[in-house]
Amino acid sequence: MGQTTTDDIRIGSARPLITPWVLADELPLAEGAAATVANGRRTIEGILSGNDPRVVAIVGPCSVHDPAALLDFARQFRAACAPMEDAVFPVLRVYFEKPRTVVGWKGLINDPDLDGSFHINKGLHLAREVLLNVADIGLPAASEFLDTTFGQYYADLVSFGAIGARTVESQIHRELASGLSMPVGFKNGTNGHIDVAIDAIRSAAHSHWFPSLTKEGTPAILRSTGNPHGYLILRGGKQTGPNYGPAAVQEAAVALAEAALTPSLIVDCSHGNSEKNHQRQAQVMSSLCEQIQTGQEAIRGVMLESHLVEGSQGIGDGSELVYGQSITDACLSLANTVPLLEQLAAAVRMSRSG
Numbered sequence: 001m002g003q004t005t006t007d008d009i010r011i012g013s014a015r016p017l018i019t020p021w022v023l024a025d026e027l028p029l030a031e032g033a034a035a036t037v038a039n040g041r042r043t044i045e046g047i048l049s050g051n052d053p054r055v056v057a058i059v060g061p062c063s064v065h066d067p068a069a070l071l072d073f074a075r076q077f078r079a080a081c082a083p084m085e086d087a088v089f090p091v092l093r094v095y096f097e098k099p100r101t102v103v104g105w106k107g108l109i110n111d112p113d114l115d116g117s118f119h120i121n122k123g124l125h126l127a128r129e130v131l132l133n134v135a136d137i138g139l140p141a142a143s144e145f146l147d148t149t150f151g152q153y154y155a156d157l158v159s160f161g162a163i164g165a166r167t168v169e170s171q172i173h174r175e176l177a178s179g180l181s182m183p184v185g186f187k188n189g190t191n192g193h194i195d196v197a198i199d200a201i202r203s204a205a206h207s208h209w210f211p212s213l214t215k216e217g218t219p220a221i222l223r224s225t226g227n228p229h230g231y232l233i234l235r236g237g238k239q240t241g242p243n244y245g246p247a248a249v250q251e252a253a254v255a256l257a258e259a260a261l262t263p264s265l266i267v268d269c270s271h272g273n274s275e276k277n278h279q280r281q282a283q284v285m286s287s288l289c290e291q292i293q294t295g296q297e298a299i300r301g302v303m304l305e306s307h308l309v310e311g312s313q314g315i316g317d318g319s320e321l322v323y324g325q326s327i328t329d330a331c332l333s334l335a336n337t338v339p340l341l342e343q344l345a346a347a348v349r350m351s352r353s354g
């Protein structure tokens with residue numbers, strides 16, 4: 001009789017994973033792109049820490065599934081924002097990792113062919129390539145870090161990181177954020193409570209020791225120095241409902257100040273704040289503009305889910321998709337997003353002049 005098996009009983013198969021070093025060697029970061037990333041980080045930090053009067057606008061599809069459509073969006077978004085750059089700093093939402101409520105497509109890295117073939121090495125290549133192209137267009141990128149090691153493959157190309165509502169309470173994500181090189185936004189929890197995000201900002205500001213991967217792919221214990229640029233993102237939630245209104249924003253600003261943090265936050269117009277109706281993002285933006293105009297200084301950033309084509313579509317087998325339409329959360333079209341950004345720019349200008 002053989003030895004009783006106790007290990008890897010539920011691991012069906014394994015494939016080799018490329019190392020971050022090999023990927024960066026194949027897709028290196030050139031000086032021009034590095035400058036775009038670094039300038040983006042610096043500007044976002046300046047705005048969120050209250051030293052730059054502009055507002056950060058993080059805009060783009062819920063998820064990237066078609067790199068060509070994302071880059072098409074990026075070029076049009078950049079051009080549309082050019083006349084507003086005195087008031088609104090544009091950042092492209094470039095999300096590759098999707099946290100699912102139960103199950104579903106988990107993003108371009110996990111399943112780049114959209115068909116359950118899970119070619120993760122291909123997904124990592126595509127993600128890095130997309131981010132290099134976005135930097136070449138001249139836009140800083142924002143992305144959610146979900147897997148705690150994937151950042152090693154592409155974080156050098158990201159100007160703003162997000163920790164999502166489903167992982168904000170997770171210690172390993174707080175450790176990860178403590179070592180990230182860019183400012184990081186922490187969403188309130190899916191129930192809407194902001195205390196967990198404030199705890200996360202405080203935790204990530206500290207140094208941590210945690211296991212990860214070196215660029216060469218070796219397991220290592222890393223020591224972070226702590227991230228002083230953690231910010232709250234209000235996204236509404238199931239128990240509290242939306243939290244973009246004047247009372248909720250003021251309450252959040254007070255809670256940040258009480259925790260000895262900069263009373264500066266970002267409002268996500270989508271998710272719990274739109275109650276998953278993408279068109280309601282316009283209502284959220286109107287309220288934010290009114291608050292900015294009437295002197296609410298805590299609102300330093302907004303997030304909008306937007307793509308070339310309004311709405312969303314089912315993924316099917318991935319072969320018959322409408323170009324430029326989301327396959328995860330429904331988005332506003334870029335055409336319907338630009339007037340909201342113009343409204344925001346006008347509110348920012350007005351608040352500064354008065």
Ligand SMILES: O=C[C@H](O)[C@H](O)COP(=O)(O)O
Pocket residue numbers: 062098099100101102103104271328329
């Ligand atoms: O942002 C995207 C979604 O809201 C998030 O991934 C959860 O999606 P799901 O509830 O459809 O799984």
Ligand SMILES: C=C(OP(=O)(O)O)C(=O)O
Pocket residue numbers: 062095099144163164165166187235271
């Ligand atoms: C999943 C997301 O948001 P949240 O964590 O707020 O649900 C997202 O922004 O893609």
